[in-house]
Amino acid sequence: MPKPKVNYSLYLVTDSTPAVLKDPSQFFDIVEKALRGGVTLVQLREKTADTGEIIGIAKKLHKLTKKYEVPLLINDRVDVALAVGCEGVHIGQDDMDLETARELLGDDKIIGVTVSNVEEAIKACEGGADYLGIGTVYATPTKTNTKSIIGAAGVREILAVMDSAGYYEKVNTVCIGGLNKTNIPRILYQSQHFGDKPRVLVLNGVAVVSAIMSADDPEEASKELMTLVNSSQKFRGSSLISLRGDRGVLEVVGDIIKKVHEEKPLTHNITNLVVQNFAANVALAVGGSPIMANYGEEAADLAKLGGSLVVNMGTVTPEGLLNYYKALQAYNVAVQPVVFDPVGAGATSVRREAVKSILANGYLDVIKGNEGEIKTVWGSVEQQKGVDSRDSLTPEDKLDLVVKLARREQNVVVMTGKTDYVSDGYWTVTISNGHEYLGLVTGTGCTLGTAISVALAAYHKEDKLWAVVTAMLHFEIAAEIAAEREDVKGPGTFISAFLDELYNIRIATVNGDMKWLERAKVT
Ligand code: 3NM
Ligand code: MG
Structure with a gap:
């Protein structure tokens, strides 16, 4: 089976902790609204539930994402991804190593890796990651154990090094951390790196948790974010x-x-x-x-x-x-x-x-x-x-x-x-x-x-x-x-x-x- 073609524009990462998800009974409803609003990729990020429970949630979620033809990735848990048969995993720096994950999942699955600096980025590219989740861009209450807040400058640096190492065309990139409608246009513009060639390096998309999971209207919120992502990469200077x-x-x-x-x-x-x-x-x-x-x-x-x-x-x-x-x-x-x-x-x-x-x-x-x-x-x-x-x-x-x-x-x-x-x-x-x-x-x-x-x-x-x-x-x-x-x-x-x-x-x-x-x- 060929690797699924992924659109990274607007990536929803779920979170069911009470600080983010006010009403747990709304979990699937919110994800479905987000899918209707246009999110292009979903990650199940469930840090506390037992394995059986996570598999149950993942199966139900996969049915939903398939209905909208959107890939589903599982945070950290390669076993859950295998049990469910979804499209891949996302691994953090402290999770299973990329090489092992790739061996277990095979080449037709998507594997994303969290990176917060140039060394981690290059290592993940060399290891065959499909995409990098670059962060933490801005401080966020959703993830308090972040290693570093890297801002637009940190993202830009990673894009630049990926380019020099020949990975910019091969490995996709999203950024994550504290992103919402107030700063998405800004991060997408500012993270652009001007190479020596007349070419601008850009992110493939943005990943959000609370901007959708905690929104009053997740469908509307997703639509708005999608508009911002789509409109934010067009500026190429005067012709x-x-x-x-x-x-x-x-x-x-x-x-x-x-x-x-x-x-x-x-x-x-x-x-x-x-x-x-x-x-x-x-x-x-x-x-x-x-x-x-x-x-x-x-x-x-x-x-x-x-x-x-x-x-x-x-x-x-x-x-x-x-x-x-x-x-x-x-x-x-x-x-x-x-x-x-x-x-x-x-x-x-x-x-x-x-x-x-x-x-x-x-x-x-x-x-x-x-x-x-x-x-x-x-x-x-x-x-x-x-x-x-x-x-x-x-x-x-x-x-x-x-x-x-x-x-x-x-x-x-x-x-x-x-x-x-x-x-x-x-x-x-x-x-x-x-x-x-x-x-x-x-x-x-x-x-x-x-x-x-x-x-x-x-x-x-x-x-x-x-x-x-x-x-x-x-x-x-x-x-x-x-x-x-x-x-x-x-x-x-x-x-x-x-x-x-x-x-x-x-x-x-x-x-x-x-x-x-x-x-x-x-x-
Ligand atoms: N990973 P919100 S930051 C899941 O830096 C996650 O790797 C991060 O949540 C990283 O969109 C983060 O609500 C949480 O700010 C992002
Ligand atoms: Mg992460």
């Missing part, structure tokens, strides 16, 4: 940008603005009270449809409307933070883009902590900030003066920082300043447009985030980087044209002229007039 220098690429700017104009995409802003009105006006002028809704509970409904989210922490509060998390998760689940504006990130310890928890709570498609803010998001501890920007890095260092951060976060990072630096971790763009009046009017940085979110809503599936660059050119060139107008005498008259020119650029572009783009100072 269009490789044509840079070619006029054809600048034409894409026109396409994106036209698409915005036609679709009028929703931009949901959770933003600070200083800029709400101005940001809504900018969104309208560039062709978006703004909703300034700060209550996180509304996000699940709004996220289904195909728009984007701006999380702007300009006036952060404890309650506000919870709203950010809720909204962020809702947009991640709906696979709609999120722009994070870490306003004043380095100004206070509260904001520095807020940045960390926002990063840990979901995937951010774009992070936009000034130099100080981007440094803080990267993790540099440096006191920022209020929300103002400070220029201290050299252009090379700025570029280096946005590339590093974009690689770490697997997203697009924008560092604004007199020259703006943009990167998706592969490609970089610098933009030197704009006008000093932008610095004399409150909220222009924040509203740039909103403008980006509009272009992103329309074009994130095609090319996130280019959507961001388009919004920035539109925004900054409008500022230049406005500032040069004769009726503009200073920051006050600038505001209304700026809104006019945002609108004028859009209408001109829709009518095929792209003269404004000749001002683009892009490298």
Whole structure:
């Protein structure tokens, strides 16, 4: 019999201890709901029951998993797997050794091995493991005797070494430990390893216990997790940008603005009270449809409307933070883009902590900030003066920082300043447009985030980087044209002229007039 083909995307590991499974009578019901919700692999992990009892449970479970054509593996107990005739086993470092397990089970069974470091990983690969369960990624109450918490960096290191040793293509990988809908997008992005070759190494899936076993609705929970797994591995950086220098690429700017104009995409802003009105006006002028809704509970409904989210922490509060998390998760689940504006990130310890928890709570498609803010998001501890920007890095260092951060976060990072630096971790763009009046009017940085979110809503599936660059050119060139107008005498008259020119650029572009783009100072 050939080895069953396994889809490792969403791997349910069962647990019937009271801390995880509130009502033991629900055990099979929960697993069946999870199967209906789309889990692709099931492991029976039963650490306390007697052998006879485990075999009984395993037989019943195998009937169920077969109905959904999902393989069943048994934790640790090769004897139980043999008695039941299921598809394989999962063994920990303290369980039966791989060689013996393989001898007993034969080549047509699946054997997975728990590994938490490079040595264990290579040993398991050499021993013929079918997949590695890499963990413990994050601390979890489900397993308290974990050896080490390895985080995304630990997973990445294992993938890298598997690749150099020639096992990346042969042995599958899932990660485990503390995973749930708040961190699955993040771990899947961050565990990616960029090889020297233009290739990204990724996990085959994620394994969870409590995120499904303890869920109020295991079917819905499984569906959500599956959506996150499927949507989280698609970011491969910009494709269009490789044509840079070619006029054809600048034409894409026109396409994106036209698409915005036609679709009028929703931009949901959770933003600070200083800029709400101005940001809504900018969104309208560039062709978006703004909703300034700060209550996180509304996000699940709004996220289904195909728009984007701006999380702007300009006036952060404890309650506000919870709203950010809720909204962020809702947009991640709906696979709609999120722009994070870490306003004043380095100004206070509260904001520095807020940045960390926002990063840990979901995937951010774009992070936009000034130099100080981007440094803080990267993790540099440096006191920022209020929300103002400070220029201290050299252009090379700025570029280096946005590339590093974009690689770490697997997203697009924008560092604004007199020259703006943009990167998706592969490609970089610098933009030197704009006008000093932008610095004399409150909220222009924040509203740039909103403008980006509009272009992103329309074009994130095609090319996130280019959507961001388009919004920035539109925004900054409008500022230049406005500032040069004769009726503009200073920051006050600038505001209304700026809104006019945002609108004028859009209408001109829709009518095929792209003269404004000749001002683009892009490298
Ligand atoms: N193995 P939850 S962590 C079964 O690190 C198991 O090898 C781990 O539970 C390992 O998804 C773990 O509820 C428990 O955090 C994972
Ligand atoms: Mg384990």
